[in-house]
Amino acid sequence: MKGKITAKRIVFYAAIVVVWQIVFSLNIWSENIFPSPLQVAEDLAYGAADGTLFFGIATSMWRLIVGLAISIAGGITLGVFMARIASVNQTIGSLILGLQSVPSVAWVPMSLLWFGLTDSGIIFVTVASSLFAVTINTYSGMKNIPTSYIAAARNMGTSEAQLITNVMLPAAFPYLISGFKQGWAFAWRGVIGAEIIFSFLGLGFLLNVGRELNDISQVISVMLVIMIIGILIDGFVFKKIERKVMSRWGLA
Amino acid sequence: MTKLEARNIVKRFDHNGNPVLALDGINLKVDEGDFVCIVGPSGCGKSTFLNIVAGLEKPDSGEILLNGNTISTPGPDRTMVFQEGALFPWLKVIDNVEFGLKMAGIPKNERAQISQRYLDMMQLTKFANSYTYQLSTGMKQRVAIARALVMDPEILLMDEPFAALDAQTRDLLLVELQLIWERTKKTILFVTHSIAESVILGNRVVVFKNRPAKIKKEFVIDYRRPRLAEDENLLKYQQEILAELRTEVKAQIKREFEE
Ligand SMILES: Nc1ncnc2c1ncn2[C@@H]1O[C@H](COP(=O)(O)OP(=O)(O)O)[C@@H](O)[C@H]1O
Ligand SMILES: [Mg+2]
Numbered sequence: 001m002k003g004k005i006t007a008k009r010i011v012f013y014a015a016i017v018v019v020w021q022i023v024f025s026l027n028i029w030s031e032n033i034f035p036s037p038l039q040v041a042e043d044l045a046y047g048a049a050d051g052t053l054f055f056g057i058a059t060s061m062w063r064l065i066v067g068l069a070i071s072i073a074g075g076i077t078l079g080v081f082m083a084r085i086a087s088v089n090q091t092i093g094s095l096i097l098g099l100q101s102v103p104s105v106a107w108v109p110m111s112l113l114w115f116g117l118t119d120s121g122i123i124f125v126t127v128a129s130s131l132f133a134v135t136i137n138t139y140s141g142m143k144n145i146p147t148s149y150i151a152a153a154r155n156m157g158t159s160e161a162q163l164i165t166n167v168m169l170p171a172a173f174p175y176l177i178s179g180f181k182q183g184w185a186f187a188w189r190g191v192i193g194a195e196i197i198f199s200f201l202g203l204g205f206l207l208n209v210g211r212e213l214n215d216i217s218q219v220i221s222v223m224l225v226i227m228i229i230g231i232l233i234d235g236f237v238f239k240k241i242e243r244k245v246m247s248r249w250g251l252a
Numbered sequence: 253m254t255k256l257e258a259r260n261i262v263k264r265f266d267h268n269g270n271p272v273l274a275l276d277g278i279n280l281k282v283d284e285g286d287f288v289c290i291v292g293p294s295g296c297g298k299s300t301f302l303n304i305v306a307g308l309e310k311p312d313s314g315e316i317l318l319n320g321n322t323i324s325t326p327g328p329d330r331t332m333v334f335q336e337g338a339l340f341p342w343l344k345v346i347d348n349v350e351f352g353l354k355m356a357g358i359p360k361n362e363r364a365q366i367s368q369r370y371l372d373m374m375q376l377t378k379f380a381n382s383y384t385y386q387l388s389t390g391m392k393q394r395v396a397i398a399r400a401l402v403m404d405p406e407i408l409l410m411d412e413p414f415a416a417l418d419a420q421t422r423d424l425l426l427v428e429l430q431l432i433w434e435r436t437k438k439t440i441l442f443v444t445h446s447i448a449e450s451v452i453l454g455n456r457v458v459v460f461k462n463r464p465a466k467i468k469k470e471f472v473i474d475y476r477r478p479r480l481a482e483d484e485n486l487l488k489y490q491q492e493i494l495a496e497l498r499t500e501v502k503a504q505i506k507r508e509f510e511e
Contacts, residue, residue, distance in 0.1 A: 156352030
């Protein structure tokens with residue numbers, strides 16, 4: 001079953017490359033607009049060989065990880081307060097719903113004014129992009145805990161603080177995971193978007209350089225890298241955790 | 253000696269803006285080491301009463317005394333076994349069993365000693381490192397009982413713990429619970445809608461009247477243990493209680509029909 005799906009995928013992607021090569025061979029557009037698969041592959045090999053690509057990946061990933069870590073810590077804290085204190089939810093809660101609808105690149109001008117062309121500026125955009133998704137998911141998780149868990153815990157003499165850390169947060173874990181997953185997706189868009197505009201290192205910067213040099217192969221190869229990182233993190237990190245959590249929590 | 257006393261417990265619920273009387277002055281004394289069953293039709297207020305005893309809900313008036321002292325908050329001196337088990341799926345069986353001890357700050361090796369005893373008693377040793385999703389419903393209830401017993405409560409509260417089990421598993425656990433009661437000498441207050449269950453388990457069976465709940469009558473089941481589910485001598489006790497409840501059930505059906 002699984003092998004069959006993999007086979008289908010390989011055929012599909014191979015077909016894309018073949019069609020791409022055929023279209024390229026028809027010479028409809030110039031090479032500067034429409035490169036061949038080989039040119040993109042060469043560009044990838046070149047970027048890998050001279051290290052720029054790995055440095056770009058490392059820079060973007062580092063910003064992503066720092067930003068996402070801040071969002072996870074902050075989002076869980078905010079979500080817990082919203083779930084436990086009604087007036088926090090009624091006030092800050094409504095603001096957060098509003099802020100979540102702000103597209104991540106819309107934070108860039110503010111970030112440039114506040115932080116200038118720095119790592120902190122890009123991390124700020126990353127946090128602003130992902131914080132509210134984590135917050136909202138934590139809040140719904142806390143609100144959807146079976147009341148019997150709380151009754152059982154209080155019954156065994158659990159204090160209020162223990163109740164939150166030892167019962168409510170673990171009980172809400174399936175929701176937290178979807179918050180992290182959404183948060184990561186928003187954070188990744190935020191990092192790349194900010195890097196393009198800040199033009200200060202990272203994969204987004206490499207995209208921008210590609211555009212400035214009129215190097216379409218570089219633009220496409222960096223886009224491919226961004227996409228592949230997305231697929232890997234989604235498939236290997238989140239899918240695995242999600243599957244494990246769902247079955248253990250009895251949700252699958 | 254009286255272990256637990258409920259004095260004139262009254263509880264109202266808000267039902268679409270109208271207060272509805274759920275418990276209408278429940279008076280009950282449970283002696284130390286006794287096994288008391290409360291039986292009554294579904295929705296008559298058994299869980300509400302047990303939650304008040306546990307301290308999970310507050311009565312509108314009346315009080316609960318444990319060893320002569322008024323109680324108002326939940327505590328590990330009155331642990332409860334719920335119908336749904338309410339086990340924590342993120343913890344292994346052994347960590348579920350040790351949960352209350354851990355919260356109480358008892359050191360790890362001491363916890364392990366205590367939990368081992370109850371894992372053995374509930375025949376769970378093999379499953380100590382399993383997660384709850386890997387267990388059958390019957391196994392889950394064993395874990396829930398072990399988790400409540402490790403706290404060495406003054407009184408064990410059980411709210412229809414066997415209602416979701418298949419008949420064979422339930423019959424087995426009905427016998428086991430009697431053996432555990434004899435071994436641990438715990439005071440048990442057990443709530444069920446099943447008359448058969450109540451006469452198998454209880455020294456005393458307290459019959460709740462429906463809407464608002466009141467104690468209608470009490471039966472003493474003076475019969476040897478362990479009592480088996482298929483013991484026909486228990487039928488006469490069942491019939492006595494059924495006769496008492498029949499008028500209740502009829503009234504309820506009539507009410508539901510009219511609603
Ligand atoms: N939190 C609540 N709010 C409103 N009504 C409730 C609440 N809890 C229980 N009731 C009502 O009180 C009555 C008794 O419920 P319960 O104690 O659960 O009965 P039992 O356990 O005997 O089946 C029922 O009519 C139920 O609808
Ligand atoms: Mg009930």
